[in-house]
Amino acid sequence: MHILAFGASNSTTSINARLARHASQVMATEIAKGAEIHVLDLNEFEMPIYSPEREEAHGIPGAAHAFHAAIQKADVLIISYAEHNGSYTAAFKNILDWTSRINVNVWQDKPALFMSASGGEWGGGTVLATAAEAAPYLGGDVRAHLAVGPWQEKFNETTESLSDPELIEKLRDGLKLLTSETLPA
Numbered sequence: 001m002h003i004l005a006f007g008a009s010n011s012t013t014s015i016n017a018r019l020a021r022h023a024s025q026v027m028a029t030e031i032a033k034g035a036e037i038h039v040l041d042l043n044e045f046e047m048p049i050y051s052p053e054r055e056e057a058h059g060i061p062g063a064a065h066a067f068h069a070a071i072q073k074a075d076v077l078i079i080s081y082a083e084h085n086g087s088y089t090a091a092f093k094n095i096l097d098w099t100s101r102i103n104v105n106v107w108q109d110k111p112a113l114f115m116s117a118s119g120g121e122w123g124g125g126t127v128l129a130t131a132a133e134a135a136p137y138l139g140g141d142v143r144a145h146l147a148v149g150p151w152q153e154k155f156n157e158t159t160e161s162l163s164d165p166e167l168i169e170k171l172r173d174g175l176k177l178l179t180s181e182t183l184p185a
């Protein structure tokens with residue numbers, strides 16, 4: 001099995017990237033043993049801000065094609081959304097917009113775990129709800145979702161793993177749902 005994981009943030013110290021990495025490691029060690037993990041860094045997909053005129057003049061940037069190809073290669077997706085002002089980060093939204101111009105089926109029907117993390121009590125629950133609601137229109141097959149907050153209370157920064165027993169359980173249950181009807185490991 002090939003796991004594609006990323007934090008939907010361009011912060012080089014992204015807590016969402018850390019959460020996505022942790023979840024993919026739990027998946028590869030406990031649920032789909034031996035699965036291959038590919039962690040994307042959104043900074044490698046930086047593009048001019050989408051505009052119809054830019055698309056008309058220059059076409060779709062190679063980075064959007066690379067993002068689309070990375071999803072194509074994956075069997076399952078583990079994505080953790082950073083919340084900026086109640087929504088996606090501009091960095092992620094720009095990648096989403098460009099990639100949707102290749103094919104609106106951005107998530108390519110891959111089983112997905114959607115998460116979010118923030119220092120606030122809701123753990124980025126607003127962007128998570130937005131992402132989950134939009135997913136069916138973007139070819140998403142979201143099997144489970146999980147909001148982690150407040151980050152400092154729910155994530156152990158020494159062991160790089162969730163510390164809240166309820167969230168640990170929820171994560172395992174969500175990851176198990178990714179394995180049904182997917183390709184054998």
Ligand SMILES: Cc1cc2nc3c(=O)[nH]c(=O)nc-3n(C[C@H](O)[C@H](O)[C@H](O)COP(=O)(O)O)c2cc1C
Pocket residue numbers: 007008009010011013014015016017081082083084085086087117118119120123124
């Ligand atoms: C411009 C901006 C807006 C933010 N808006 C929210 C918000 O609406 N809700 C929230 O819980 N946290 C908000 N935060 C805090 C982020 O969730 C926090 O910075 C988090 O670390 C971002 O995730 P990342 O580390 O993966 O980039 C905001 C931070 C910034 C810089």
